Amino acid sequence: MARVPQVIVVDPDRESAGEVQKMLNMLGLSVIASTGYGVEAFTLAFQLKPDIVLMRIEEPLVRPVQTLGRLTDGLPDLPVIVYSTEANIRLMRQSMVSGASDYLQEPLSKDELESSIMRVLERKEREAMRRRGELEDPVPQGTIITIFGAKGGIGKTTIASNLAVALATEAHQTVALVDMDTRFGDVAITMDIPVERSIADLARNLDSVDRNTLRDYLVRHESGVYILPAPTRPSDWRNLHAQHIRDVVDVLAQTHDFVILDTPGTFNEIVAAAI
Numbered sequence: 001m002a003r004v005p006q007v008i009v010v011d012p013d014r015e016s017a018g019e020v021q022k023m024l025n026m027l028g029l030s031v032i033a034s035t036g037y038g039v040e041a042f043t044l045a046f047q048l049k050p051d052i053v054l055m056r057i058e059e060p061l062v063r064p065v066q067t068l069g070r071l072t073d074g075l076p077d078l079p080v081i082v083y084s085t086e087a088n089i090r091l092m093r094q095s096m097v098s099g100a101s102d103y104l105q106e107p108l109s110k111d112e113l114e115s116s117i118m119r120v121l122e123r124k125e126r127e128a129m130r131r132r133g134e135l136e137d138p139v140p141q142g143t144i145i146t147i148f149g150a151k152g153g154i155g156k157t158t159i160a161s162n163l164a165v166a167l168a169t170e171a172h173q174t175v176a177l178v179d180m181d182t183r184f185g186d187v188a189i190t191m192d193i194p195v196e197r198s199i200a201d202l203a204r205n206l207d208s209v210d211r212n213t214l215r216d217y218l219v220r221h222e223s224g225v226y227i228l229p230a231p232t233r234p235s236d237w238r239n240l241h242a243q244h245i246r247d248v249v250d251v252l253a254q255t256h257d258f259v260i261l262d263t264p265g266t267f268n269e270i271v272a273a274a275i
Contacts, residue, residue, distance in 0.1 A: 004030045005121060008045055010067065011056040012036035020054060020083075020108065027114050037067040046073055051124075052117060053080045057095060065098055072099025077128075079120045083108055102252045142174075146261045157181070159260035162189050168224040173257035176218065178228045180245065183265045185230025195229045202228060202237040205243040211255060224247045226256065 007029050011017035021031045033044045040266040045053060053071060057064040071080055079101040084091065092103050101120045104112060133240040157179075164177040177188035179198060197256045202209065209217070218226040228248075231237060252259045 001247065003167045004028065005051040005115075006030045006032045006048070006118070008032060008041075008048065008050045008053045009034040009055075010041045010071075011038065011051060016056060020056075023108065024053060024054075025108055025111060026110060027117070029117070037063040040071075041067050042070050043073055045078060045210060049186075050078070051121060053078060055080055055082050055100075057082050057084045058086065061091070061094070064222060066102060068095065068098045070206045077124070079124055081116055081120060110231065131255075140251075142257045142259055143257075144249060144253055144259045144261065146263060148263045156192050157187055157262050160260050161187060164225045164258070164260045165221075165223040167258050174226075174255075175224070175260065176226045176228060176256040176263065177221075177260045178249070178252065179230035179262050180232055181262055187227060187262055188219075188229040191221050191225070191227055193227055193229070193231055195219075198229050198236065199232040199248060200231040200240055203240055203248050206247055206251065209251065214255060216250065228252070 007024055009017050009020050009031060011020060011034070017034050021034060029197045031051060035041050035044055040051075041055075055064070055068060055071075056209050057068070059253075064170075068082065069082060071078065076099075080099065081102045081104065082095045082100040083094075083106055085106045089107050094251050095103050101114045101123075104116055145152040145163070147156045147163075149156050160177060164175045167173045177187060177191075179185050180199065181187070196219075196231075197217045218228055221228055249259060250259070
């Protein structure tokens with residue numbers, strides 16, 4: 001049976017603290033203590049070791065902010081969710097700078113409170129798992145979308161191009177469109193751009209390419225899409241292998257929110273690497 005998360009409520013207003021405790025009990029959480037500001041709040045948190053603290057912040061701010069800072073400084077692994085009737089940016093910022101994990105505005109709703117607590121506890125658990133070596137370090141990588149069809153002439157390039165433009169213009173994402181069609185490679189024609197360098201050039205020089213020089217191999221379309229064209233000479237594909245494609249896609253995915261791959265109408269090792 002899963003362990004019930006334990007909570008300490010820090011709120012000098014007894015009526016307010018009582019309402020929060022009722023809501024927490026309705027959510028199936030265990031309130032192990034309720035206290036006001038100051039050293040007692042830190043002492044209880046230190047001794048009882050709750051999973052999370054819910055803390056009310058109101059004017060005057062000196063005592064609550066001091067208490068919040070002592071909790072987050074002395075118990076850095078203990079998440080503190082702040083709630084307040086105030087919605088001003090200054091107080092929100094001061095709370096977050098002092099170490100709050102989230103800031104909720106009163107009146108609290110059960111759904112909002114539950115969502116905040118679960119989100120904060122999940123983040124805490126992921127951090128603990130990463131410290132224990134149970135999770136791999138995150139690798140920054142955008143979303144890779146491969147457009148593939150079993151034959152040519154079915155509109156793959158049109159779909160890939162329109163999708164790339166929509167993501168760049170409507171969703172305001174950074175997008176790389178890669179022409180991997182080994183037979184026709186007409187993304188450059190569809191998007192009406194010049195071809196000075198291609199995926200073959202990038203793959204050949206990948207060891208010397210960094211974030212700054214990567215742009216030299218891409219053509220920026222007026223929509224904001226960055227395009228990596230196919231070679232103008234079909235023979236250039238002969239020197240490209242599956243690992244080249246994987247390496248190119250990895251580099252692009254580390255520098256763009258989306259990487260759209262337009263593939264040929266036949267299954268080969270290039271397509272296998274893209275998928």
